[in-house]
Amino acid sequence: MKLDTSGLESFPSLISHGNDVAGEISAPPSFELPNSNDFDGFLKEAIQMVKPAKGTTTLAFIFKEGVMVAADSRASMGGYISSQSVKKIIEINPYMLGTMAGGAADCQFWHRNLGIKCRLHELANKRRISVTGASKLLANILYSYRGMGLSVGTMIAGWDETGPGLYYVDSEGGRLKGTRFSVGSGSPYAYGVLDSGYKYDMSIEEASELARRAIYHATFRDGASGGVASVYYVGPTGWTKLSGDDVGELHYHYNPVTPSSIVEQEMVEAAAP
């Protein structure tokens, strides 16, 4: 079974390699496949064994000033929290961000690969790639691996010549252009807060507060989301990280504990005998 590995061809061989070893290493690698009768069953078992980190809340939306992108930072393997500090907002290049949901390794690897392809596009065409183009590159690669068990639910957010851009791309091969997305196990909770508070004419402060709240509420109700809520803003000059707050502390920020003014029982010193 021959896989389409053109997705991995990011460096065409310009130098002819006399030495076999060097040539073998710099040639585009192909994926080894196991010789088994039941490939699907084997993949299911392999995925179980690997138990890719799932469970997350990510969101992104376009508003008047640009694009706001936010995510939590928890990675879970089944019921075990494998990390509370995962970077789920991936910096593809200084003006484009990608979010991570689904398999951590799948998202990391293919976003890194997308960053390489975007850079090569810049060098070959003497101009930056559009968000439309970048998301299409990623979507086409994921489509070619459709059915192989990749788990990627990502949003590509950026600012190009046409203004702010936001696309949702997943490992089923889907690619959607839109203005508001949330991806992950915590997305229903995030949508509730995001949709009710959204206005196109928000300022950057209002938009970042909305994004932060939406992530916080999702981490509150979804066990698979937690850690640190990161908020990024993508504007005409590129992206900047606006905030990174521990959601445990955000809880008391939004729900302050007021000391009770009514004292039920007061402890007094026992009278000396």
Added chain:
Amino acid sequence: MTKQQANWSPYDNNGGSCVAIAGSDYCVIAADTRMSTGYNILTRDYSKISHLAEKCVMASSGFQADVKALQKVLFARHLTYQHQHNKQMSCPAMAQLLSNTLYYKRFFPYYSFNVLGGLDSEGKGCVFTYDAVGSYERVGYSSQGSGSTLIMPFLDNQLKSPSPLLLPAQDAVTPLSETEAVDLVKTVFASATERDIYTGDKVEIVILNASGIHREFMDLRKD
């Protein structure tokens, strides 16, 4: 008539635990030396640690045949790098190489749970933690393997540092001294040995600092 299924799996789990802790100018990497299969012990004296580059050490638990193959691939790639660039690979560079190497077998994974430890180009300790297919993250400390669910909460309690994702950024490297970190590692393995059947026999501790590499062993319970 149902299709005949293969009743042979290419994988096995040889057990064991690995830990790595990064300090301001050192890195401690440790792994136990027990190799098991099922309820049997194959040997009490197997090293899970491999010295990939001058300032980069990897400890891996899981299926040791895959670990051995992975170590060989990385060692060979490092040799090529040295021939091409006339220098040793830095730890962050090796970290990304390991991630890509693991991901290239995405559909037939290396059953290997790795921690990579070393010194970065500024001489500060760095630890990278991986899953079996290559997703990785730079952290201040990590554990992998059969005892990791026992070890990690204890390390969180003793070493928990502010998340690198917080803004404004806070320093994530542990304030412990080198001897304190080594003592912590010994304590951690002694505790894990009590409650994990696959961890025990001996712990191999490797310390990387500006003066080079230092290795020591400590006996653990053999039951």
